[in-house]
Amino acid sequence: MITVNKKVCLLGDFAVGKTSLVRRLVYSIFEDKYLATIGVKVSRKSITLSDERGAVEMNLMLWDLAGSEEFTRMRASYLRGAAGAVLVCDLTRPETLPALNVYVNALRDINAQVALVIAANKCDLEEQQQLSAQEIENFATNLAAPFYLTSAKEGTAVTTLFEHLCALLLQQTTQV
């Protein structure tokens, strides 16, 4: 089986649920308490896909980066080498969607071909939602990126989102 290593960054404002998405994907756990990330935390997750070469093991190195101001200060060194990114916004905080533009610009300055997927997180908090699926879709269309309404708490669409990202990364690898 072919093994491919890829660096994937999780980007978005603070408290949107980046760390929770990683923990859900890697450890299948969720903690309600918010714990701010500083700098970066790297986790590993292998996802197996198949293409014309047969089974491919995608070894994702997930870079869970601090949001907001901490990100601005240190972003270049953390983003270098990223092949893909999960852009995370919080459905209960509308300002976190347009804020993703800052992260996208920083990322594309370093790697114009980076594969992107949008996670509109906290879809379990239905009554508090301030962003509509249409708004997310419009934003995603502008970036030519797929989007998912996710819930790290309930696990909704988390694996699917990362599998989709892996497929995009695999396409890149094949094209190269």
Place this chain on the structure above:
Amino acid sequence: MNLSVACVDRQAGRLIAEALRYAYAITDRALRLVEIYDPLGMMCIPQNRTESTLYDLVPELIGSEKIVQDILSGTVPQHHLPMMNREHADQTITYVELLLLPYRDSTGQSGGVLCVVKDVTETGILQQELIQQRNESLLLRSRLTRQNEALLQANAELQHLNEMKMQFVSVAAHELRTPLTPMLGFLEMLLSDEAGPLNELQRRFTKIVKSSVDRMLDSANNLLDLTRLQTGHIELVLSPCDIGALIEAVATQYAPMFAAKKQRLQTHIPVTIPSVLCDQERVRQVLTNLLSNASKYTPEGGHIDVTVQPAAEKGYLQIIVADDGIGIPDEDQAKVFGTFFRAGNAGETGASGAGLGLTISQMLIEQHGGRIWFESGVNQGTAFHFTLPVA
């Protein structure tokens, strides 16, 4: 971390590394480990070093192979990761700073990669606590802002609904009042025998009808006044007024009402009192309402007193309308000025009312810049006080 010289004397390097909580590793060009110094155990040192590479030592670098190759080739001078989180099995977190440099031997030849790791856990923990607190307060602020916006929106909707209600009440009161005026006129004509003499029974029935029409007209007028006051559509016409004369005039006008219940009304007006600045018609309305209430809630043969005196506030006169009637129960006293409120014992005297008079009186007095209040006890009577500014 600022290491400008990657090639250091090894013994000196080890001493510095230990003192400053550093670890380092040197690789060859194939990234196989040549030398490791890690007194604090910050690297993942493999069992079989010869078979191992830089990626085994620092697994965070997996996926960043291109950067490592760029450093080896010299196209990138260094790669610096200032704050890497490492979560351990016991869920404790350590923070390390990572620096990759090209390793040059003593001849200056590029021979591999130098990886330096520094333990910055103490700084990291402090930084994390600060950022945690800041983010939590930002989240709270954002939540409060959203709640505030929602409340403002709800308030605007309520105000709109209230305006619609007021508009409806105003139109309804107006439409009710319009036919009452000719009805009243014709009833008065009947009672004055303009349509021929009435027999005793006809006169009694006509008087009952007129009394009901009077009440309906009062209610319609009160509703109109209330809506106008609440929407700010009543403008006072202020002028100096002899309050003593006004009280006497109202007392005279309503003397038949007191006489019908054998009640004694006494006025206590000092000979020399200053004029007050008020809308005479509106103050007349307040006095009428208070005197009417006093009569309604005082049994036959009771006493009603109207007193004028200087108020405790300088520049105001105080008018007191006191009775020895049924009083207001303690549990109702806080609601007396509320719209459509009637005290629990109001029905005892058979008196009717919509519960608007005191609300309107309060609004009118406050619009004059005065205040209104009362003292009362069950079966101990009630005294309403209000103040008006001296002209």
